[in-house]
Amino acid sequence: MQVFAKLAELGSFTKVAEAMQTGRPYVTRTIQELEASLGVRLFQRTTRKVRLTAEGERFYERVKEILATIAQTTSMFDRSGSTLRGRLRIDIPTAFSQHGFMESLRRFTQAYPEIEVALGVTDRTVDLVAEGIDCVLRIGDLPDSSLVARDIGSATMVTCASAGYLQACGVPQTLQALAGHRCVGFLSGQNNRPLPWHFSVEDEDRPHTPRGGITVNESNAYVQCGVAGFGIIQAPGITVGAFLDSGELVEVLGAFRPKPRRVSVLYPSRTHLAPQVDAFVDWLKKHFPVLHPDWFKAH
Template sequence: MRLFQMMQVFVRLAELGSFTRTAEALQMGRPQITRSIQELEASLGVRLFHRTTRKVRLTSEGELFYERAMAILGDVAEATSMFGRPNAPVHGRLRLGIPTAFAQPGFIQSLRSFTILYPEVDLALGVTDRTVDLVAEGVDCALRIGELPDSSLIARQIGKVTMITCAAPDYLRAHGTPTTLDDLRAHRAVTFLSGQNRRPLPWQFRDRGSDQPYFSHRGITVDDSNAYVECGVAGFGILQAPGIALDRYLADGSLIEVLQTNRPSPRPVSVLYPSRSHLAPQVHIFIEWLREQFPLLYGRWLES
């Protein structure tokens, strides 16, 4: 049993890269984490981590042991779950990351329904448009919009989100309403700067049976989702964003959809998590709940 516990501590430390964060995640004292790793290294006769004042990383021996430890812990978790009590309450902290587009009243209210269903699960909600390092930052799972780059993370597509092109009524009165893609050349745009490299994110339009990218070189560029939408409402130009982020503005007339016949294909929405093995029950339950509930979370803008 002691070896099993030391393996659990080892795996968490390997994932988080910090004794302090590991102690917080496992609700243990930092000295206990240190002693556990020292005892494990002594029993194996190898050094598992390179330690500096700021970072902990696996040695080559540690990397080999990590693979085996993950497999063993996963097998044990699978074996014990075979006889688990089906009605046993799920409990623990769930660290969830979502993009700003989803931080809307309808989606937040839906999360409340999850906490009512599972009252022993405490949500820790992070909202950001930057790419979150799930392992380094201790995030259990995160939602992402759009195509995903290759990574070691597990990605599961749970649905799609409708993209809307729109502008403020005052802007359209002053500059005219575009009815074709060629008309866009005469218009100003609100362009979103995406990611750490701050590259302009292209719009997409359905044209001749497929989605085509479009870049505007006129207008304002913004690197925050809330400011991005507000610039559109203020009349800086045309913008394109997930319908879930525009719902209230479209409903009250602050924004008007344009080029509806050229709406791009809905963009995929995926839930990401670090590993299939040793997945905490609260994370597994949330992913399954989200997969089933996703089309109902925010009306017409989300689909399965």
């Protein structure tokens, strides 16, 4: 049933074999034996795609319920102990791959030593199902999708620039003054266009399209552009707090700080949620706010 469910989600025998760390012949044989035992065809196979038949869709709905019940039953005594085991593949934005987060993740692996963690760090949009990722941590508004989102809290956004840049170019006092400044753009992984900035004016959101000589698509490089004096940036306080404390970056337009941005964990489905994923999400919700108390507010 696990092989069947994974094939229904990924639509590829090869991807199932990779995700389950087994051989493709084993996946093929398992599905053939399952169809033979049921006496129905569960998948329509083409050279490019594997799709569920009508009978397969009905069977998939029941299988998800059964696998979820099995997962809950077999882990009913393990939720608070170190006996949880299995592979946990997570993905976080580059901005969060800092010492504090890594130290917290190390404590998670110490609490659950039999969970094998595979950590991905990227700012691009990932396909959880196709890439076999259990959950992702993301900041900002979320697109409508079939993914389940669980709020972790909200992150304060800061508009800032290097002290050297401000000394040379002046400190903007109004949003209109931004037109005379260089602004570093951040390319979105979804449409490869610069993400708009946001400001709050009398509790009303005011978007702004940053314009300048450089745009980047990676969070750490984006912050370093600000530190190096390329221009003004707008970033989560989580990522620039240390530079603000040292004076390398200086906040501007503080009176127009945008509303905090949502930070969420996303995973494919409420049903058949592996115990190790559930444990990690609970851990993240409890410990992440402690990492950045000045810049992050738990919900």
